[in-house]
Amino acid sequence: MAGNTFGQLFRITTFGESHGVAIGVILDGCPAQLPIDVDFIQSELDKRKPGQSKITTQRKESDTVQILSGTFEGKSTGTPIAMLIPNEDQRSKDYSHNTDVYRPSHADYTYDAKYGIRDYRGGGRSSARETAARVAAGAIAKLLLKHYGIEIFAHVSAVGKIQAPNLSGDSITELLVTREENIVRCADPATANQMIDFIDGIRKDGDTVGGKINCIIRNCPVGLGEPVFDKLHADLGKAMLSINAVHGFEYGSGFEGSEMRGSAHNDIFLANEGAPKTLTNFSGGIQGGISNGMEISFSVAFKPVATIMHNQQTINAAGEAAEIKGKGRHDPCVVPRAVVIVEAMAALVLADHLLRNKTSKID
Amino acid sequence: MAGNTFGQLFRITTFGESHGVAIGVILDGCPAQLPIDVDFIQSELDKRKPGQSKITTQRKESDTVQILSGTFEGKSTGTPIAMLIPNEDQRSKDYSHNTDVYRPSHADYTYDAKYGIRDYRGGGRSSARETAARVAAGAIAKLLLKHYGIEIFAHVSAVGKIQAPNLSGDSITELLVTREENIVRCADPATANQMIDFIDGIRKDGDTVGGKINCIIRNCPVGLGEPVFDKLHADLGKAMLSINAVHGFEYGSGFEGSEMRGSAHNDIFLANEGAPKTLTNFSGGIQGGISNGMEISFSVAFKPVATIMHNQQTINAAGEAAEIKGKGRHDPCVVPRAVVIVEAMAALVLADHLLRNKTSKID
């Protein structure tokens, strides 16, 4: 049973290989009558596309999205929304040397072992290019969330050991402006400068480095998340871990919370009108797997990109020693382009649970 | 859409509240002809049950499992296996004070907000008692994995800031023996003693503390995991995050890997016969979301138990200030009993992907 579908009620299925004709996505379950702003979808894709700055790959793809179905006169119709992103820069010859050789810490070997056949051009299906399809669908999820007043914001919180301070209390509009003013997409300008210098040095070394992305969600209604397996943070975690290069996920107090005592960790409810607030938010906006109305926050760890500009020892499909030459056009650090992917996947999870929650009680 | 089902082909649905008649599980999709060792299932449940030692809750539940269907003459028949665990120690009066008051960092408020009705007795559905059903089903998953030679082992790798050293190269049989010789279920005896003393002190303070569990999987066949969303580690992550009190998941190099350079992080393939091995294993046995035959390893972070023996300020359902009295019978640290839950969920994920992989190519 293949695994190219994500979500239950707001459900996407992606398709496409890095150097095939096109990649794309079908979104099934988008409620009817939602205004579909194609410019917004494109602007989201532009944040993920290659060639944006000196610290991203210099490969050129316009990543222009085309909507094939599911909208009419600018609105969703309740039928499947298919979106296509043609592949333009297909220089397959660049990849001919990969035909038979397994790149270290890539998916070449495992795809070959699993399927017995592999589109080796540019990583084929295992390429992070697939995430463009997610970003397109995630943009529509964001439009749905926006309709309900829910806001999502992610930024680069760490590159290597360089950590950004915690997010300020600025509005998400303000945070977005600050973030987009630097090419590393960190909401703290001073840290951003350090990160950019560091990545640029790494790039000149022909090396790569990992990083972290922190994401917050505000104005999430109380009640999203479905016990016991489809807890909101469990679905967020799966969504993040399904992104290429992600090795870790934590929410609320996360790994640090495992070192704390209950007396310090408990989030005390404050007596007041309206939905309850808590004094602290170690729960990260989710209790018992269900959103409690507080800010949701989580962090995602990305390993360093496996493609480096050094020669590396490896093996070929026959198990014989071989060498990988360092060449090509790749990102020295994936997190600046992954910010919008994290937001897209979070938006897809939220949209799905927003719809799922509509049947939690009789009306 | 409710969320009480986990898995696609090896699929469980659990039911039951902490103080209802019984909890239980239906396992649908277990292949026929698998010998079902009921004693083994019970022995797994015994590792999770309350009242095992001075550092677990003193509540008494024998957690005796009864198989209602799906087996015949000691083997699975391919039909649904239903298992029932009656609730014995139902002292509901202990919980009458919870009727109307929201316990901090519990699910009382969110269940009430989501459903508008709540079985408040002992946490109802949100109680970790539900995980006994997972352990019963996970035991059958382990029997299936054993049939295919796959081994799973988890242990307590941290309590508060006390960290165990990395797992040795001992066999899993040896590791199990060592682990079960101490009540905290850590595979390092010296660390185990520190952990036990620390938890006992916490308990005497009426407080609780978090911890971490590390899990390894050996002899996993190459090819498990379904790109692009149902990557093996994504499903493991969701499985772990669906366990009560879990706040974080990482695999392979995890969060530390996000600080590394690609040149150090890449796992170099070694030329040899048979399935390729790698010099290092920062990939944690999974590349491109697919198992590569190396040891799979991941860690899970648990927050401290929310129920403490101190009085706490909180609110009631009307939003008014209220006080929670510290009383009852609860765990000072959840990880010793959670080891078998982590193993059970990992086994369920592996069993599911083992079956899913059977259709990856034509035969």
Added chain:
Amino acid sequence: MAGNTFGQLFRITTFGESHGVAIGVILDGCPAQLPIDVDFIQSELDKRKPGQSKITTQRKESDTVQILSGTFEGKSTGTPIAMLIPNEDQRSKDYSHNTDVYRPSHADYTYDAKYGIRDYRGGGRSSARETAARVAAGAIAKLLLKHYGIEIFAHVSAVGKIQAPNLSGDSITELLVTREENIVRCADPATANQMIDFIDGIRKDGDTVGGKINCIIRNCPVGLGEPVFDKLHADLGKAMLSINAVHGFEYGSGFEGSEMRGSAHNDIFLANEGAPKTLTNFSGGIQGGISNGMEISFSVAFKPVATIMHNQQTINAAGEAAEIKGKGRHDPCVVPRAVVIVEAMAALVLADHLLRNKTSKID
């Protein structure tokens, strides 16, 4: 991938063999706060249980249902509702002769071939006893539908070649009274008498006979059904065809409609206020797979029960000739007891689509 689950949002999973410990069902997705009338559930089961009259099997089972979870103080809580029906009359010795012999037109051979192991006692999982679990869950579906004003009614419309006239315009309350006044459950008393005499004669011959059940649904809201695959009638059809012994399904004009001309078959809309009505209803209340507010009607064909009181030639598991002795306690005609199964499955489909429709457009 096993197939013991039905429905998407209002979802049941059944378990249990004819002569095992118990059969049962988990219903996941029932909205919270629905009053759960256990007496009503039991009364539905009583309409399906054996031993009701001279024209049903004389086997004795009280089919007493026990709710294990998911309700609190008489209402659903939004968590899984598990229901158990213990097996009482397990005389397994009656079936020892089936160990190795394949009964004609039963599932003995196919289960053996598929799974390589078979609980031969009374048909095991393939026994229609499993449908008691469906009736229990269907009763809760009916309670949900009733909350929304939707009414379902089925009756025996044919036994052998004896056909009942089309249903009158009586209210469903009136139809139910008329139907329950005769043991064959036909809404036309005169036809009922003919049917009963005919079945009684068949029974005395040691033979069996097939029949048909017609079902109508009134006050169904406009909009249920999900194009393009989960059309309302497609899901109704699958539900009916999943019932033991069903060989055919038709809705609206059905097979006769295939002989008609479009000019006669088209249902002309009538200009009026409120939801449009049509002059005729060859569409059977469903257009484009979506309910249109008119009465939904469909018919289900049941083959004759395969167990007859005659000796029959057959084979054993080795492929050798063998003989089946005609003995045991079986129904001469299954339709009187199947009426409530048809209603239950229809109710499950409607409940599922009622919930699914809640996300069709933004609000």
Added chain:
Amino acid sequence: MAGNTFGQLFRITTFGESHGVAIGVILDGCPAQLPIDVDFIQSELDKRKPGQSKITTQRKESDTVQILSGTFEGKSTGTPIAMLIPNEDQRSKDYSHNTDVYRPSHADYTYDAKYGIRDYRGGGRSSARETAARVAAGAIAKLLLKHYGIEIFAHVSAVGKIQAPNLSGDSITELLVTREENIVRCADPATANQMIDFIDGIRKDGDTVGGKINCIIRNCPVGLGEPVFDKLHADLGKAMLSINAVHGFEYGSGFEGSEMRGSAHNDIFLANEGAPKTLTNFSGGIQGGISNGMEISFSVAFKPVATIMHNQQTINAAGEAAEIKGKGRHDPCVVPRAVVIVEAMAALVLADHLLRNKTSKID
């Protein structure tokens, strides 16, 4: 929850409106290494496309399929296969009169009521044009079945009251030749001529007529079908009922079987070597929901096409009386073009169950 996905392991999701940019399908779960014969896929589409003969609509669409992903060097790779069929003949002005008026026995009203918005051009999503996507995916399913030796054949068994005799014992290759020699696609040449004359007369009247399609499957392995809900015939039934205009489904003895006695209906096993055969086949090749190795046979009833060349009274969206003018280009009888749709859906069901059965027992 939308319903544009069909199948579990061999799973398709279709998209597209009649007069949008394109229609298409993603097939997820096709096993790797299957040779993908694009010419065969196109030849299947050619059997469904409009404008084939005097008894089909004169609309012109080449229905040229393009594969976007999932194949490499002529074989499936185990990744999603996306196929696109551009819409060419989009004369939307033809349909402007439908903007606000509900055509009788079409889906105009129900789509409007369900979604509150409707692509009215040519029926939009409710157009049978969507089935071209199914035929493309079904062609790949047929290639998979062919790999395993399974054969599917359907033909027009009735037009109005004109019934073809039962299928002969000819090979499927022979039956296909005979069928394709006439434009109505009936395997009996004499009946075909009657049908063609009849349809041509209907067409000249500006009217339409219904019909039936019979389908057989040979060399189906024993064991396909998943009790209790996903019985093979239940999934076949749902597949057929999801096709536009289908009002009925029966398999094996079907509706006639409901009039028979058990003593006549039981299929007696014949003692012989190899897989058991039965003397008769009223079971239609399926027992207990599982294929038994005998020929599978079922029939599908299609209502007459709703679009007729007569003026008809109807209403508009405001509920006011309106008139539909008879014009446009439509089929007088849908069954000749639907034969390949029936085969495609049957192939999709078989392929899905073939994969599902791979996990029925341990190996």
